[in-house]
Amino acid sequence: MFALTKFAQNNYFCLGLLIAALTATYFRFSLLTVCLFLFAFVRVILCYSRKIIFASVFLVILFLLRFYCFQTSLQQQTLPNQQDAQIKVRLYADEIIINGDQLKAKAFDLTHKHKIVLYVKIKSAAEKLFWENNRENLICLVNGDVGKPQRATNFFQFDVRDYFSTQSITNQLSQSSFERVSKWRPKNIFNIINERIHFFRKALIDYLNVMPSPLSEYARSLFIGDLDNDFYQQYPGVTDLGLIHLFSISGFQVSYFFIFLRKLFKQIHLRKEHALILIAATMPLFFVFSGAVQSLLRPVIAAELMAVGGLFHLRVSKEIIWSGSLLIGIGLSPMILFSIGGQLSYLLSFSLLFIGHLKKFQQGLLMSLVSMPIVLGAKFTWHLLSTPANFFAIPIFGIVIMPLIAIAACLQPFLPIVTNTINYLIQLFAELIEWISQLPGKIVFGKLDDWLIVPLVILILLAFDERKKLRKISTTLAAIILISSFLWIHLPKNGEFSAFDIGQGDALLLRTPGNQQTVLIDTGGKVVLPKQGWQQSVAVSNQAKSIIVNYLQAKGIGHVDFLVLSHGDMDHIGNAKYLFAQMRVDRLLIPAGMLQTHAFKKEILPYLNKTQVIEVTADTKINRFPFQIVHPFTSGQAENEDSIALFTKIGGLTVFTAGDLPKEGESAIQKRYPQLKVDLIKFGHHGSNTSSDKRVLQDWQVRFGIISAGRHNRYGHPKSDMQKTISDLHIQSFNTQTNGMTRFVYTDKKSYFQTFAKDFDDTE
Structure with a gap:
């Protein structure tokens, strides 16, 4: 009998599945979660065991009470x-x-x-x-x-x-x-122990910080779960190849520590019972010492169950340990399965239970593929080399990297030459990971629908079944779902004109149907005041990655056809350098004269890579560019009055956007293009009084408007006069301050506006 089928027939597993489905249903009520719960409940009923049925009813009631108390506690502790x-x-x-x-x-x-x-x-x-x-x-x-x-x-x-x-x-x-x-x-024994653990953890962090880089970062992440703010920015290949689990304290490190303790106690001839008691007492301390991260909860509970089982001479099967760790984990942290770390921890450990019949490469392939739906649901990209990278990296970490780092940490004060040698080897390994991640194979898949994740995980597991027919059916169905999803994401029927909520700045997107063309207009950015050396941030908030690139990749977009920087202000171009680092940009459009400015030379030029730069005026024609350029008329200094103004027609609406162009510029455009009519406008200069003259808006017959401005910004945008003008002209306006990201979505047959939120209330 195939191990997965056998495992699915295990009553303890079914109890664990029942409570996991109950968690999903309680906190994320939907048709899928209800179906999962009903499936698990029916499976328990069909076991025809009064003991199991009684246990399942008891557990459902117990956990419902736990979830209710947890949710009530969150509500009560939330301060106004x-x-x-x-x-x-x-x-x-x-x-x-x-x-x-x-x-x-x-x-x-x-x-x-x-x-x-x-x-x-x-x-x-x-x-x-x-x-x-x-x-x-x-x-x-x-x-x-x-x-x-x-x-x-x-x-x-x-x-x-x-x-x-x-x-x-x-x-x-x-x-x-x-x-x-x-x-x-602290006054009681538990707080005293807790205080000492945190004291020594900080001392160890300081000790490891003395070692050279990247040895220091590797040591802190692998042994105590302490990662630098910019670790994944320094080493993006770790993320691209799916090696994050090696750098986050998880089952890998817990197993390493558990085996180390067993061998240590055996070497000093400690009685087995005493050794198990010490291990059971040590694991919770290890949990706190390693940062008490959620991904560590499952392996620590599993280690505790194994130690307690051995202490009482009980035969505790792997199925019971996995199910027990799931139930206890949910009891201690009710929302553990809503974190990626928790999901991957339980899923990968579950997969390990039935891969004994597979060859080594098949085991690595399964462990990689089974996590793919979760990764695509959260990260939107997948590297074809992630499977072989994990296959080789996992044993290298266990056999080579971790022992070398431990040796370097021990010898740092006495033999720095050894530490430096090991650091050189670690550096070579880190560079190898980055080199592999740059090889062809990174696929921008897009956002996999949440309701497809669980069915895909099940199909991928069944694709490694011993029964050939079931393997074929499961593989075929999984491939159909993945290919259909990929095509649905990459060839959408709709297009959009969207304003990102980027804070006090501008970032707009035009995506045409079928993702045929992608135009990004400005990138947002922050005006950074001069700082002294000690004030300089090591890791900076990267809105280009967290907002713009995230959205584009979720839509299946792997490169930008046109990036338009309307003018040289930092709140329009400040994030551009991060965008260039994350995505390929084919052509960059800037106002004529900007090439010679200090802002361009400092903020754009060093990061361009192979991007073609085109300076434009209203007379510039660009092949396949879906906008008409209507400003600037002449070369300038990339100031507000030199802003690029764009006009197009999409989804039955005419659209106009012009960066921070003042009202005099809009009036000049009106005179030069007297037939111009605008249905949708991105209001200039974040709703300032200096832009969007009432007479011009009235003449253009504007019906809809978007204001892009930061919450509680120091400029008071949008100004009250501008809001009165919008009201007087009966313009339906959307404000990123209150609506978040705003999209005008269109197809051949219909179009509509969509905001991230109907209204954000500051008191929420």
Whole structure:
């Protein structure tokens, strides 16, 4: 009997599946989750065992109560927005992240008795030095603005608020400063142990930081789960090849540690019972010491179950261990299956249970392919070399990399030459990963529909069945789903004209039906004030990646045909360098004269790669460019008055956008093109009084408008006069401040506006 089928018949597995389906149904109610729950429940009923049926009913009631209490607790601990609040928190030294003059930390709010995220601006170099060198766990009185974690405001954007809610964090304190700082002096034994673990973890982080790079980053990520802010920016190949699981503390490291403890206790001739007690006591400490990340929960629980089973001389099957770790994991962290780490941890460990009949390469292929639906649902890309890369990297990490790093860490104070030699080898390995990731094979698949992920995972597992007929059917169905999804994403019937919510800036997208042409107009960006050396950030917020590239790849777009930079202001071009690093851009259009400006030479020229640069005026004609260029008329300095203005007709509407062009420029365009009529306008200069003259808007007969401006921006955009003009002319307007990302979607037969949210309320 095939192992997967046998496993599916295991009653303990079915109980685990039942509760997993209940979790999905409770927190993400949909037709798919309800069907999964009903399937699991019927399977339990069909076992015809009163004991199992009673256990399943008991567990369903128990976990429903757990979920209700968890959700109620989240609601009760969510604080209303409040400015200038004062909160007393406990800070662990190892959980403080310093980036330039910014401090971020997960803290425990002693005032309201729950976890909270702190964002503090460091005021001086001396204060920064204190926080970098501090190893003590502290009690702090903090002043700041209480709010909720940032939510996604663009389609396909990572939602920080959802992410923190899975960790029972619903509040943040921003614009913060420390009023008083003192050492934490715990009083009970559990807090004393916890305090010491965090103290020594911080000491180890500082010790490993002394080692050269990339050895230091590898050591901290592999042994204690401490990753630099910019680790994946420095080593993008790790992400592209799907090797993240090796650099995140997970079952790989737990197994390594578990085996190490068993061999150590055996070498010192410790009695088996005593060794198992020590292992059972050590694993929770290891969990805390490794950062208590969710992906670590399953393997630690599994190790505990194996140790306890051995202690009481019980035969605990792998199926029971997996199902038990699932039930306990959901009990401890009800939303663990809503994190990618949790999903992959349980799925890959499940796959390991029935791959014994497969050859080594088939095992690696299965482990890689079974995770593909989850990756495509979240990351939208897949590298064909990820399977062989994982196949070779996993044993190399276990046999070579981790022992070498351990040796280097031990010998660092005594034989730095050995450490430097090992660092050179690690550097070669890191460069090899990056080189492989640059080889052809990266596929921009697009966003796989959520409801297809579970069926695809099941079909991929069945595609490795011992029964030939079932293998063929499953493989065929999985291939049909993947190919159909790929074609559906890459050859859409609709097109769109969209405004990203990029903050105080502009970033617009025109995507024609069938993804035939992609035009990006401006990239957004932040105006960065001059900073001293100690204030400079190591890792910067990359909106080009998190918002623009994410969206394009979700739509199956792997390159940009035309990038238009309307003028030289940073809130329009600041993210361009990050875009060039992430995607191929075929042609760059800039206003005539911009080539000679300082902004272009500093922010654009060094990052162009093979992109063709074209300076344009209203007389410039460009092959296959889906816009008519109606401004500038002459060469300039890429200032607001030199902004590129574009006009086109899509989906039955005429569309006009002109960067930060002032009203005098719009009037000049009106005079030069007297027949011009505009249905949809992207209001100039973020809704400033200097743009979009009322008379011009009236003459153009504008019906719809989009304002792109940042929330609570210091300029007060959009201005009240501009809003009055919009109201007087009865223009239906959309504002990224309140609506988030806004799209005008069109086909041959119909068109409609779609916003990410009907209305964002600051009190939400």
